[in-house]
């Protein structure tokens with residue numbers, strides 16, 4: 001069971017992926033997390049991608065495609081399935097991924113987290129993260145126990161630079177133009193399962209698990 005998780009920024013792709021990864025032992029491949037780690041560590045890739053990320057625009061396809069293909073060609077992927085979170089995000093990336101999947105002989109299913117735009121604006125603007133352990137909070141819906149401090153390691157929480165209000169708007173516009181066409185792309189291939197992501201996290205997860213169970217049996 002190899003999965004792509006697709007949806008607006010703030011639809012819950014990272015949160016749901018974390019649950020799925022823990023439950024099914026999949027490899028979690030989040031392009032956003034990889035870019036952020038590289039920026040934090042000051043690598044060449046990080047230096048190349050920081051300005052795009054800060055502005056909320058997409059990193060060029062060539063950089064992103066090469067990064068993902070290199071990861072999917074590593075030997076652990078032969079024996080362990082994976083979930084792609086935040087990739088593909090353009091039709092070119094989807095075409096490129098199709099070729100890579102043919103090479104590694106892995107079939108894929110796509111979970112589409114469908115959500116209202118206003119809900120993600122509310123979620124993203126109140127999202128805070130701990131840079132130390134990576135835990136994600138929401139000041140409105142899942143706040144930390146102590147104001148602005150991580151429950152796990154007491155580090156001060158920060159707002160992602162691309163979660164500022166003007167950047168959120170840019171990200172949503174780009175998503176609609178570049179990424180939304182992927183819904184039709186995968187629908188036409190008969191690979192898409194739409195999940196109502198307006199509900200609470202545990203209800204969304206329950207729907208996903210039910211679907212994965214049915215698919216495993218079928």
Ligand code: AMP
Pocket residue numbers: 009031032033035052053054056057058059060061064085086087088089090093162171
């Ligand atoms: P995310 O954490 O998935 O919301 O990604 C954060 C940012 O990383 C995006 O706004 C882009 O700048 C960059 N990024 C992540 N994945 C991709 C991708 N597949 N293609 C291009 N840029 C990406």
